[in-house]
Amino acid sequence: MTSSRIAYTAFVAFVSVVLTLIVVYLIQGSPEQVTMADKASSDSTVYTIDQVAEHNDASSCWKIIEGGVYDLTTYLPDHPTDEETFTRWCGREATPAWQDKGNGRSHSPRAAARLENYRIGVID
Ligand code: HEM
Known part of the structure; x- marks a missing residue:
């Protein structure tokens, strides 16, 4: 060659x-x-508190977290706690629960990245 x-x-x-x-x-x-x-x-979709409040249980679970609105209905079975711990924050402002998992620590960056998959808009 x-x-x-x-x-x-x-x-x-x-x-x-x-x-x-x-x-x-x-x-x-x-x-x-x-x-x-x-x-x-x-x-860019803007929701009111009243609209979010209609989705307050496991059958349809929306949460307000740090100004964003998230439809977490399909995420519910994947969350690593019992269902009640997660669902009692459905339909309302859930930032305190997001920022403190009960041990004074916020959710991990991995959890934050996952959260963004469920974003449907922002709160009014
Ligand atoms: C707002 C109500 C919420 C509450 C009260 C809550 C509570 C908790 C608690 C207590 C743990 C610790 C579980 C353990 O160590 O066994 C945990 C972990 C976790 N949660 Fe949540 N959570 C909430 C929302 C969310 C959301 C919206 C997501 C994601 C879409 C999420 C994703 C995770 C993940 C991935 C973990 C594993 C640890 C970590 O990555 O920080 N959680 N959560």
Whole structure:
């Protein structure tokens, strides 16, 4: 094999890797853009305290946390406490419970990231 053939093969391999990276970037990029658009539109919906108060049990559980409104109905089975601990904050301002899990400590950054998946708007 001549050195120019080796260089050509290396060049083709390099271009293939770059093209693969571009395709992967494009595939992964699109759902993220949808998520950002969803977040922007859900962030702008304004709810009143009365509207939130209608969703005050396990069948439909909305909470106000740090100014945001969250529909946590589908998250309920995943929360690591008994159901009552979580549901008694449905339909109302739940920031104190969010910021103090009962041991003086707030929820973790991981929990905060999860919370954002359930954001439906902001409180009036
Ligand atoms: C607002 C009412 C809430 C109360 C009273 C509450 C209470 C608690 C308590 C007592 C723990 C500790 C459980 C243990 O150590 O066994 C805990 C942990 C946890 N909670 Fe909540 N929670 C609430 C809301 C939420 C929400 C809205 C989310 C996320 C959507 C969440 C996600 C988590 C996670 C992931 C943990 C594991 C520990 C951590 O990451 O901080 N919680 N919660």
